[in-house]
Amino acid sequence: MTLTLNIPDPVLRRLQSLCTDVPRAVLEGFAVESYRTGTLxxxxxxxxxxxxxxxxxxxxxxxxxxWPAPTLEEVTSDIASLHNTRVP
Incomplete structure (x- = not known):
């Protein structure tokens, strides 16, 4: 699939000043956020x-x-583990 984005010229110029391959940077940014949210x-x-x-x-x-966002179960488990390993 080919995806076309319309990026305003001032924003594009700013992006181009920060990286040489804007399409790749956008793709990588999408990938990072998709992993963090658990989408991919x-x-x-x-x-x-x-x-x-x-x-x-x-x-x-x-x-x-x-890093993927932790699930409620993971957070609950971590809290329980911390309570069990506390030094009196």
Whole structure:
């Protein structure tokens, strides 16, 4: 699929001053946010970005500090673990 975005010229100039490949930067930004929100999996991010290994995808996500948002169950479990490991 090909996607066309209309970016106002002042915004485009600003983006071009920050990076040499604006379409790739937009795609990577979408990928990072999609992973953080749980919309796309790590494997899907790898496919989207054309990575040849899961290591490349994991390195990309780590470089962008992209971690999936924790679920309520994960937070509850972490809190319970902290309460159980507290030193009196």
């Amino acid at each position: 999996s790590c494997a899907e991010i790898g496919d989207l970005l054309g990575h040849t290994s899961s290591w490349d995808t994991q390195a990309f996500l780590a470089e962008h500090h992209a």
